[in-house]
Amino acid sequence: MVDIQASDVKTLRDRTGAGMMDCKKALVECLGNIEEAVDWLRKKGLAAAAKKAGRIAAEGLVGVHVSGNIGALIEVNAETDFVARNELFQKYVGSVVEIACHRDLDLESLKIASYPGTDHSVAEELSNLIAVVGEKMELRRLAQLSVSNGVIASYVHNKIAANLGKIGILVAIESSGNKEKLLDLGKKIAMHIAATSPVSTSIDDLDPVILEREKAVVSEQAKNMRKPAEFISKIVDGRIRKFYEESVLMEQIFVIDGTSRVKDVIENLAKEIGAPVVVKGFVKYLLGEGIEKQSVDFAAEVAAQLH
Secondary structure, three states: OOOOHHHHHHHHHHHHOHHHHHHHHHHHHOOOOOOOOOOOHHHOOOOOOOOOOOOOOOEEEEEEEEEHHHEEEEEEEEEEHHHHOOOOHHHHHHHHHHHHHHOOOOHHHHHOEEEOOOEEEHHHHHHHHHHHHOOOOEEEEEEEOOOOOOOEEEEEEOOEEOEEEEEEEEEEEOOOOOOOHHHHHHHHHHHHHHHHOEEEOOOOOOOOOHHHHHHHHHHHHHHOOOOHHHHHHHHHHOOOHHHHHHHHHHHOOOOHHHHHHEEHHHHHHHHHOOOOOEEEEEOOOEEOOOOOOOOOHHHHHHHHHOO
């Protein structure tokens, strides 16, 4: 029998809202695999929904920069929120995301790029900042978007300084139409994404693995309802449509007006400006997403030092 850790039971309970014993049973059934256990609980109707993966725990800043038809988004982590309000740290994040916006770089290439005004690389300057501030920091991730003809729109939520905050979004829109109107819609779509966290732009570019996993879950749920076979496929189809409406950007209800679908808002703008409008893609960074901070029991820590 697989050894189930209490920490895994807690993680599963936090993600699904299911009872402790149900979570333990799910982990036993799934040989300790948390992702499979999430699906097991959903299939049994013991979890209301699979929560978004990743607890938000790390501190630091998300930085956004747009220059012409190129946009960049980075995340730099630190140990405490106090550092995010440090002007030296803010200057570093702002400078690095600007570097990333002007060159076609991956994360490792960005780390060895020259840091402006010094003879250091980006990584070396971060090491210097760590020495000055006294906290562990990490340049965690980088994303870039570009268009050949159109606009890159951006939005920062929970802004701490210009283009720096807790959530950053880039949206790439291809169109030969009026740039001012495209940027206005692009920013509204970015705000919408901040609120709804879609997993893909359209149904066509939805990850097949995600879709098949969802189909497996809803199929099992439908079977457990013990409905006649002829109703099962209709129930599954209906729930998959609902999944699209909740998870795919083009199918979501636009939060700005609360009634139109995003794809209809885009189509209306295309008619207004007399040119096709295509959302080429988007990126959303939520600070600390997927990183779980170690919890510290200070009382236990002090007690340990007394022995």
